[in-house]
Amino acid sequence: MANKIAFQILTHFDKSYRWFTRITRGAKERFENGEWQATQIASRERLNIYEKSVSDAVADIYHQVEVHQRDRSFWQQMKETYTRHLETHPQFExxxxxxxxxxxxxxRHQSxxxxxxxxxxSRCYLPGRDRAQVINxxxxxxxxxxxxxxxYKLYRFNLAFEDRQRDMESLENALRKRLNKAQLASVELVEILKPVFYRGKSAYLIGRICMPGETLPFVISMHTNNSQEIYVDALLTDRQDLSVIFGFARSYFMVDTQYPAEVAAFLQELMPNKKHFELYMSLGHHKHGKTVFFRNYLQHLDNSNDIFERAPGTRGLVMMVFHxxxxxxxxKIIKDEFxxxxKITREHVKECYKLVKNSDRVGRMADTHEYVNFRFPLNRMAPELIEELKATCASSLEITDDELIIKHLYIERKMTPLNLYLLQETNEDKLHNAINELGLxxxxxxxxxxxxxxxxxxNFGITKGGRVIFYDYDEICLMKDRNFRELPKSDDPYALDTLSVAPNDVFPEQFEHFIVGKKKFKDILKSLHGDLMTPEYWREVQRITARGDVQNFTPYNPAMRFQLRET
Structure with missing residues (x-):
């Protein structure tokens, strides 16, 4: 029975991956046809495949086995059998x-x-074994x-070029600016990943140019115009640009490959400072990314001795945050009481985080990863942190002799809270950029x-590159769920006190009083993004989103674009 169930689990996985691949493979046609709403629907559908497949597999097992009547040797044998099945499996991880x-x-996620x-x-993966399967x-x-x-003979699209000759010249000129004649003459190898990377309204070719003692990564970014013709938007050769494209506030790529480990390994070579779990997540394998993160976390614990403590920044009203x-x-843990x-509930908070997970995060909303029964070594927890957790999140805690077990939490990339950044930063240009980034x-x-x-x-953080990211989701909603109103114009100082306000009413003219504190920062925000303080702006955004218009915000410096266009 253990052998049979091991095989059935793998069968369910293979079915799940075929389903994942079918949706992913459709990205090329959606790109070519400009089916941008279908692209977003496909992204949401693909995210939900995993839980459905796991539920189906678990139901099958319960129909065959009295799970809690089997001893440990049964589950050990099942894993051993499953491991043997994975020896030549292309998606073993x-x-x-x-x-x-x-x-x-x-x-129930017990230890x-x-x-x-x-x-x-089950084994250490050595990159290169399947390199020929993923590289041209x-x-x-x-x-x-x-x-x-x-x-462009290898990578064909069922689209006409807007101006093929112009694009080929732009690509050539951009590379010649980056590499001199001696470097170009010394090129030993040019490699490009076989799968095209699709996300939103963009398609990317990713590769590298190898020279003695130097490797130059490159990304060819492609878009389509309103006539559904393709054009090359940029050639990116800076590792920082690549890192931003694969950033933690971006939606997952559609990348059609049967060898994800080899693709992730190649990307790691191009971006050695990017965490391996982040690369898996960017490929759409967010569940495996969580596994790789947990292994990385255990390894970090073994190689460090610092103590978990409350995270810097203002204490949240809904979440307890430590690091x-x-x-x-x-x-991040949801508090017992708000x-x-x-005026929200724990379930509402969870639904908000789920809404972000299923949305296009457009490079502005941090990805979060949900865990249950996450374990921390008790001797690494600051005593004052333990006391604060007990005071605010007791229902989520279980404490044993040597572990703190948190029954439900979210993990998120660490950033500097924007309010702290604005207090600590003295460079006026950086402060101006941060306020502008906040508005954007x-x-x-x-x-x-x-x-x-x-x-x-x-509720916003700022990255090392100066990009502002939103990370507090407990009060988010869809744009249609708010009524944007003007403040009444009256000489009566008590007019606001008698104003009839519905729960979904929002008065943008009041935003300037609480988005940022200091007058200096308010003035900058109003000068750069004063339209945020008008109901007309928000109503126009409502009209845009109601039409289902899909936006495309270029995930790299606009100065790198060959031609400026509205996208």
Whole structure:
């Protein structure tokens, strides 16, 4: 029976991956046809495949086995059989995570050791074994122009170019600006990932140029115009640009491959500072990304000795947030009770986080990862943190002799809270950029059909690159769910006190009083984004989102674009 169920779990995984692949493979046709709403629907559908597949597999097991009457040796044998099935499986690492999800669901995510679950991977993956399956290598004896021609013979789209000759010249000129003649003459290898990376209204070719002692990553970014003709928008060769494209506030790519480990390994070589779990998530394998994160977390604990403590910043009214200073994430727990001003429930908060997960995050909303029964070593928790957790989140805690178990939490990329940044930063240009970024962040979230709700600057973070990201989701809603109103014009000082206000009413003219505190920052925000303080602006965004218009915000410096266009 253990052998039979192991095989059935793998069968369910394979079915799930075929479903995932079918949706992913459709990205090319959706791009070519300009089916942008269908693109968003496909992204949401793909996110939901995993839970449906796990539920189906668990139901099958319950029909055959009295789960809690089987001893440990049964589950050990099942894992051993499953491991043997994975020896030549092209998605073995994803199949391990799927198996873990099954065991977690069966036993409500109680503690298990590596003999029952894949706490550690079944084998160490050595990149390169399947490299030929995911890489196209180009002839390096040709000219730059001929190289680009060969690229577009390999990567064909069922679209006419807006101006093919112009684009080929733009690509050639951009590369010649980046590499001198000696460097170009020394090129030993040019490699491009076979799958095209699709996201939103864009398509990307990703590769590298290898020279003695130097490797140049590159991304060819392509868009379509209103006549559904394709054009090349930019050639990106800076690793920082690549990192931003694969950023944690972006939606997941559609990347059609049967060898995700090899694709992730190649991307890691191009972006060595990017966490491996982030790369898996960017490919749409967010569940496996969580597995890789957890392994990375365990490894970091083994190689560090600092203490978990409350995260810097203003205490939240809904979430308790803490961190490990040497680790780049924060841990967020829903409090047992909210402040009187928060007329929401725990389930509402969870639904808000789910809404963001299923939305186009347009580079402005941090990705969050939900965990249950997450374990922390008790001797690494600051005593004052333990006391604060007990005072605010007791129902989510379980404390054993050596562990703190948090029954439900979110993990999110660590950023500097914007309110702290504005207090600490002295460079006027950086302060001006941060305020401008704040306004852009609010506007782009709104155009993605999300009303941020609580727009206090403490609910935003700023990255090392100066990009402002929203991360507090407990009051978000769809744009249609708010009524944007003008404040009454009256000489009566008590007019506001008698104003009839419905729960969904919003008065944008009041935004200037609470988004940022200091008058200096208010003035900058009003000068750059004064339209945010008008109901007309928000009503226009409502009209745009009601039509289903899909926005496209370029995830790289506009200065890198070959030609400025409205997209």
């Amino acid at each position: 994803l199949a391990e995570t799927f198996y873990n999800s099954i065991i977690g669901r069966l036993f 298990f050791e590596n003999d029952v679950m894949f706490v550690l991977p 290598s180009l002839d390096t004896t040709t000219t730059v122009a001929e190289m680009y021609e060969s690229i 490990l200073p040497t680790y780049g994430v924060v841990f 402040a009187e001003s928060k 962040c609010i506007k782009q979230i709104a155009l993605a059909n999300i009303f941020p709700g609580d727009m206090l600057h403490k």
